[in-house]
Amino acid sequence: MPPRLRRSFFDRSVHKVAPELIGATLLVDGVGGVIVEVEAYHHTDPAAHSYIGRTNRNAIMFGPAGYAYVYRSYGIHWCLNFVCEAAGSASAVLIRAIEPTAGIAAMRRRRGKDLALPEERALCSGPGKLCQAVGVTIKHNGLALDRPPFELRARASVPDIVVGPRIGITKAVDAPWRYGLAGSKFLSKPFKI
DNA sequence: CTCTCGATTATCT
DNA sequence: GATAATCGAGAGC
Numbered sequence: 001m002p003p004r005l006r007r008s009f010f011d012r013s014v015h016k017v018a019p020e021l022i023g024a025t026l027l028v029d030g031v032g033g034v035i036v037e038v039e040a041y042h043h044t045d046p047a048a049h050s051y052i053g054r055t056n057r058n059a060i061m062f063g064p065a066g067y068a069y070v071y072r073s074y075g076i077h078w079c080l081n082f083v084c085e086a087a088g089s090a091s092a093v094l095i096r097a098i099e100p101t102a103g104i105a106a107m108r109r110r111r112g113k114d115l116a117l118p119e120e121r122a123l124c125s126g127p128g129k130l131c132q133a134v135g136v137t138i139k140h141n142g143l144a145l146d147r148p149p150f151e152l153r154a155r156a157s158v159p160d161i162v163v164g165p166r167i168g169i170t171k172a173v174d175a176p177w178r179y180g181l182a183g184s185k186f187l188s189k190p191f192k193i
Numbered sequence: 194c195t196c197t198c199g200a201t202t203a204t205c206t
Numbered sequence: 207g208a209t210a211a212t213c214g215a216g217a218g219c
Binding site: 039041047048049071072073074075076077079081094096126127128129166167168169170188 | 209210211212213
Binding site for chain 2: 052055056057071072076
């Protein structure tokens with residue numbers, strides 16, 4: 001089994017960490033799969049929650065790397081981020097999609113509440129879906145990524161990665177800081193060629 | 194396939 | 207009071 005990702009893995013530029021997360025495995029209480037899509041948010045980026053400075057919501061982003069930053073999206077969904085870089089840098093990677101490999105029955109159960117027929121490719125193909133499927137909520141905000149309930153494993157080999165502009169934002173819409181596993185059918189949306 | 198719209202609430206102005 | 211790093215349903219082509 002590939003080694004756990006250590007705290008030091010996250011203690012680097014968010015633009016280096018983000019693409020290296022593609023292919024890594026994320027489990028929460030044993031439920032999860034292979035990360036296939038992420039986005040990088042740096043504190044100098046107008047689209048980042050930390051751009052306006054420290055607030056109650058984004059406080060975790062201003063702490064040390066290797067912790068989870070969870071926030072409520074559109075009043076309905078949860079979104080999971082990994083804090084990167086040195087404390088105070090306030091940068092993070094948004095986890096946008098995973099390919100389910102572990103605990104699929106549990107994911108189907110949790111997602112099935114709001115979906116009549118939860119197809120496997122619809123279980124975790126988006127930041128809100130993925131949090132619902134693996135059971136991430138605000139309770140996970142500020143938890144260390146190298147300890148339970150989180151389990152992060154490095155990828156075994158370097159996959160083909162596609163890059164493009166980020167999704168669903170209204171500022172800095174052209175910055176190419178979305179990364180995906182090439183050819184994956186578990187992406188939230190296809191990458192344009 | 195694409196497009197539009199409503200849900201729902203913490204956060205910030 | 208307006209906004210938002212989303213999602214799913216439904217309409218139309």
